[in-house]
Amino acid sequence: MVRYLITRVGQALIVVILVTVIAFLILHLLPGGAARATLGKDATLAQLAQFNHDMGYDKPWIQQYLMFLQRLLHGDLGYSYQLNQSVIEAITQRLPKTIVLSLLSTLLAIVVAIPLGVIQAVRRNRWADYTITSLSLLAYATPIFFMGLLMIILFSQVWPILPPEAPQGFTVAEVLADPAGLVLPTVTLAIVTVAVYSRYVRSSMVDNLNENYVRTARSKGLPEWRVVLVHTLRNGLFPIIGLLGMYLPALFSGALVVESLFNFPGMGQLFWQAALKRDYPVLLGVTLIISIATVVGSLIADLLYAAADPRVRLRGSAS
Known part of the structure; x- marks a missing residue:
């Protein structure tokens, strides 16, 4: 039973990691990028650049993914400007x-x-x-x-x-x-x-x-x-x-x-x-x-x- 438990838990962890990878890719494949999707079409280039810098989107993808995982482990799923509250709170x-x-x-x-x-x-x-x-x-x-x-x-x-x-x-x-x-x-x-x-x-x-x-x-x-x-x-x-x-x-x-x-x-x-x-x-x-x-x-x-x-x-x- 212990071996079966370890096997199933290991498989579940692999799937969870794949899910986080897919979510990370979706976040970066949004039309116009995550900054445009969050700030809207009226945002200026300076605002978009500042948003990308604040969120770390101007860093290499591997570093961004590690930061993404770190935020997830701390329960940070982002912020909703539409609801004016954090996603995890909503x-x-x-x-x-x-x-x-x-x-x-x-x-x-x-x-x-x-x-x-x-x-x-x-x-x-x-x-x-x-x-x-x-x-x-x-x-x-x-x-x-x-x-x-x-x-x-x-x-x-x-x-x-x-x-x-x-x-x-x-x-x-x-x-x-x-x-x-x-x-x-x-x-x-x-x-x-x-x-x-x-x-x-x-x-x-x-x-x-x-x-x-x-x-x-x-x-x-x-x-x-x-x-x-x-x-x-x-x-x-x-x-x-x-x-x-x-x-x-x-x-x-x-x-x-x-x-x-x-x-x-x-x-x-x-x-x-x-x-x-x-x-x-x-x-x-x-x-x-x-x-x-x-x-x-x-x-x-x-x-x-x-x-x-x-x-x-x-x-x-x-x-």
């Missing part, structure tokens, strides 16, 4: 609220998807399996912005039982204080995830139901519900562990649309507003944070998968 204010929305939607998706996947596997090739499969494909194929608009029309206008706007609190506690406002954004973000997770659970459960240990459990006279829920489901949930880490980029892209649609003050909305205003420091900072979070999430998923299934770490150690 992200720190909004990231916890996006995490809350993503966690709520993920928990809801898991709670709904696992029973659906089990029902599909147990009743495969029957009307329940066909019905859930059809609904899952429909949900997966529906654009998330259209799903959100449909939710607003149905539950805020046709049946006015939920507010059409997400909570507008500045802190996580203020957001959680309005649970009714969180319902539509959470459900909208969870629907597509339910469709994906339920399909993976179904496939994994179908494979495991045909294994020898299931036949052995049935031959011992165990009830079918115990065979399915105790013996088979535990092994059938392995794909979900991997998806939890790999699905972070999809969650953020969904949160970007959902937060803009429901006016949720999270990091997705911050990224959208920065794109409209061409606030490059914020765009690069958010992209870097999401990239690193994806690498860390994948690493955690690998370690959890190895802890749950010894065969994974044994293969990793052998390689």
Whole structure:
């Protein structure tokens, strides 16, 4: 296990370094350079030269990259002149609220998807399996912005039982204080995830139901519900562990649309507003944070998968 852990952590560090290199190159390949992107088209040559000197952009690229890494290690992601605050401060204010929305939607998706996947596997090739499969494909194929608009029309206008706007609190506690406002954004973000997770659970459960240990459990006279829920489901949930880490980029892209649609003050909305205003420091900072979070999430998923299934770490150690 120790060798497997060292291998995976080493691979994650290499990917993180590559991410910082890409972010550094993007910063220097902006039209007109970082100075023009930050100060705007009306900045004079003297102002551009002074900005490049202050930021160290007039030094050799290797030295600039080392300075870039040093700033990252100190939590310095640059300064947003559009927001008149540092990028890390802007992200720190909004990231916890996006995490809350993503966690709520993920928990809801898991709670709904696992029973659906089990029902599909147990009743495969029957009307329940066909019905859930059809609904899952429909949900997966529906654009998330259209799903959100449909939710607003149905539950805020046709049946006015939920507010059409997400909570507008500045802190996580203020957001959680309005649970009714969180319902539509959470459900909208969870629907597509339910469709994906339920399909993976179904496939994994179908494979495991045909294994020898299931036949052995049935031959011992165990009830079918115990065979399915105790013996088979535990092994059938392995794909979900991997998806939890790999699905972070999809969650953020969904949160970007959902937060803009429901006016949720999270990091997705911050990224959208920065794109409209061409606030490059914020765009690069958010992209870097999401990239690193994806690498860390994948690493955690690998370690959890190895802890749950010894065969994974044994293969990793052998390689």
